[in-house]
Amino acid sequence: MDLHVFAKVFSGMGFANLTTGNIVMWVIALTFITLAIKKEYEPLLLVPIGFGMLIVNLPLTGLMDKDGLFWVFYHFSIDKWDLIPPIIFMGIGAMTDFSPVIANPKTLLLGAAAQFGVYITFFGALFLGFTVNEAASIGVIGGADGPTTIFLTSQLAPHLLGANSVAAYSYMAMVPIIQPPIMKLLTTREERKIRMKQMRKVSKLEIIGFPILGTIIICLLVPDAAPLMGMLMIGNLFKESGVVERLSNTAQNELINIVTIFLGLCVGATMPAEIFLKPQSLYIFVLGLIAFSLSTAGGLMLAKFMNLFLKDKINPLIGSAGVSAVPMAARVSQMVARQEDKQNFILMQAMGPNVAGTIGTATAAGLFISLLLR
Amino acid sequence: MIEWGRALQVFVVGFSGVFICLILLQIGIIVFSKIVQRVERINNKGEG
Numbered sequence: 001m002d003l004h005v006f007a008k009v010f011s012g013m014g015f016a017n018l019t020t021g022n023i024v025m026w027v028i029a030l031t032f033i034t035l036a037i038k039k040e041y042e043p044l045l046l047v048p049i050g051f052g053m054l055i056v057n058l059p060l061t062g063l064m065d066k067d068g069l070f071w072v073f074y075h076f077s078i079d080k081w082d083l084i085p086p087i088i089f090m091g092i093g094a095m096t097d098f099s100p101v102i103a104n105p106k107t108l109l110l111g112a113a114a115q116f117g118v119y120i121t122f123f124g125a126l127f128l129g130f131t132v133n134e135a136a137s138i139g140v141i142g143g144a145d146g147p148t149t150i151f152l153t154s155q156l157a158p159h160l161l162g163a164n165s166v167a168a169y170s171y172m173a174m175v176p177i178i179q180p181p182i183m184k185l186l187t188t189r190e191e192r193k194i195r196m197k198q199m200r201k202v203s204k205l206e207i208i209g210f211p212i213l214g215t216i217i218i219c220l221l222v223p224d225a226a227p228l229m230g231m232l233m234i235g236n237l238f239k240e241s242g243v244v245e246r247l248s249n250t251a252q253n254e255l256i257n258i259v260t261i262f263l264g265l266c267v268g269a270t271m272p273a274e275i276f277l278k279p280q281s282l283y284i285f286v287l288g289l290i291a292f293s294l295s296t297a298g299g300l301m302l303a304k305f306m307n308l309f310l311k312d313k314i315n316p317l318i319g320s321a322g323v324s325a326v327p328m329a330a331r332v333s334q335m336v337a338r339q340e341d342k343q344n345f346i347l348m349q350a351m352g353p354n355v356a357g358t359i360g361t362a363t364a365a366g367l368f369i370s371l372l373l374r
Numbered sequence: 375m376i377e378w379g380r381a382l383q384v385f386v387v388g389f390s391g392v393f394i395c396l397i398l399l400q401i402g403i404i405v406f407s408k409i410v411q412r413v414e415r416i417n418n419k420g421e422g
Contacts, residue, residue: 102407105400112396119389126376132384205410210403217402221395356396363395367388 017059021273028276029054029268032166042173045146045264049166052268053276063269070269073262078154078161084263085151086231091256092147092358093211093235094248096326100352102206103199107318107349109302111356114322115364116298117142121291128283133157136368138284141168142291143361144175144323150267151228152365156372162271163281167288172325178289179296179320179332186300187316191307192340194315196349204240211236218363224374225366232362296320299353314349321350324357 010016032050036043056064063070077084101107118139125135137153137160149168153161171178184192211233219226238248303319317337321329330350337344 102403105403105407108396108400108403109393112393115389115392119385122385122388123381126381132377132380135381136384202407203410203414205414206407209406209410213402213406214399217399218395221398222391359399360392360396364388364392367391368384371384371387 012060014059014061019059019273021277022057022059024277025057025271025273026054029057042169044260045169045267046173048261048264049169049268052265053162053271054268056269056272064272070265074266074269077259077262078150078266079158082151082154082227084259084266085147085154086227087259088147088256088263089228089362090231090235091251091259092326093232093237094239094252096232096236096239096355096358097351098210098214098236098355099202099207100199100348101356102202102210104349104352106306107352108356108359109306110299110319110322110353111324111358111360112322113302113319114295114299114324114353114357115143115360117291117293117295118361118364120294121287124290125283125287128287130280130283131157133372134160136372137164138287139291140361140365140368141171141284141288142295142323143357143364144168144172144292144295144325144329145358145361146172148228148324148361148365150263152368155369159275160280160284162267162276163284164288165267166271167285170285171288171292172328175323175325175328176332176335178292179323179329180336182293182296183300183317183320183333183336186297187304189340191304191316192337193344194313195341195344196315196318196346197312199348207240208237211240214359218359218366222363222366222370224369225363228362228365229359232358292323295323299323299357315344315346318346318350318353322353322357322360324354324361326354326358327351329357330354 029050032046035041036046036050062068065071121142122135122139125138130138133156137157140149140152141164146168149164153164215230215233218229235251238244238251299319299322300316303314303316307313315337317333321333323329330347333350334347337346
């Protein structure tokens with residue numbers, strides 16, 4: 001009997017090709033899955049990401065080899081056509097209420113200020129030896145916007161997609177932990193107690209006109225932001241027009257859920273041990289945290305600066321909601337305000353900069369593309 | 375080697391670009407809202 005057959009069968013098994021790196025990635029993947037299920041940290045993303053990470057670190061499956069199952073998902077939905085982030089943005093638009101921005105348009109400035117962390121971290125990443133394109137893709141983590149991070153990274157630095165995406169979604173999940181200390185450090189008790197006026201009522205025509213106006217203005221200024229801005233606004237128009245409820249429901253339910261499944265699996269699948277387990281990944285996590293913290297600080301500081309000139313003061317806590325972790329960042333602003341004054345309700349006012357941050361980050365991504373790729 | 379010139383260009387144009395875009399959007403929203411409010415006031419007067 002030819003015993004070489006057994007050797008051949010064994011050498012074709014995953015067991016024979018397992019590395020320490022694979023096992024380390026299993027531990028990380030299982031940690032993500034545990035955090036998602038037990039602590040409910042961004043479960044919609046961390047469950048498929050964790051599982052994708054686990055399965056791609058099982059040797060010889062060929063899932064990410066050319067024409068493998070996950071390679072096909074990744075290649076057509078992210079790598080070649082960059083479809084997933086814009087489709088997610090359509091779903092986000094269909095779930096977003098822009099009336100706080102329309103009622104108080106100066107909150108758009110807080111969304112812009114919250115991009116501060118993006119650009120400072122861009123320099124920080126350059127110092128650490130990343131290229132200009134890589135630094136831009138890392139910096140955008142500071143916008144706390146998962147789809148925008150994936151959209152930009154897949155165009156500028158696709159080899160960093162796994163680490164950048166995990167960093168972005170992890171920090172979005174940790175908004176209630178990361179932001180409050182920064183908010184308390186940069187504001188006084190008196191500032192946190194500021195009560196804001198009720199927002200004016202916004203008419204139906206204004207709400208319907210906003211997505212059209214926003215698309216025209218931003219896309220004329222930054223055409224490269226069109227995939228994200230356009231899809232965000234078409235989703236919002238579906239919702240606000242009131243005449244395409246089926247499309248709105250599909251965009252914010254079935255479609256975004258389907259796309260989220262593929263997004264999570266693809267992001268997880270871009271993290272085999274040989275790509276993820278490098279010092280670069282650790283730098284990205286640290287830089288992502290710095291970006292997010294500085295973005296929080298940027299929004300807060302601009303709100304305080306605006307108060308020097310405004311008659312009706314704004315509560316600077318809404319500035320921290322300029323990161324686009326919608327609606328969590330607005331809820332955190334509300335929570336910190338109520339710790340000082342239980343009767344102070346600033347959630348709706350905080351939603352203004354919160355949704356403005358989504359526009360701001362998409363614009364920042366479009367500007368990076370036009371400056372670095374064209 | 376770090377391309378500092380390019381990096382500075384990206385920083386200045388990028389960061390100021392975000393502000394400029396959102397300021398212009400803010401102006402657009404204010405103008406649009408004022409037009410809508412005026413039209414609605416005229417319509418309400420007409421009906422009244």
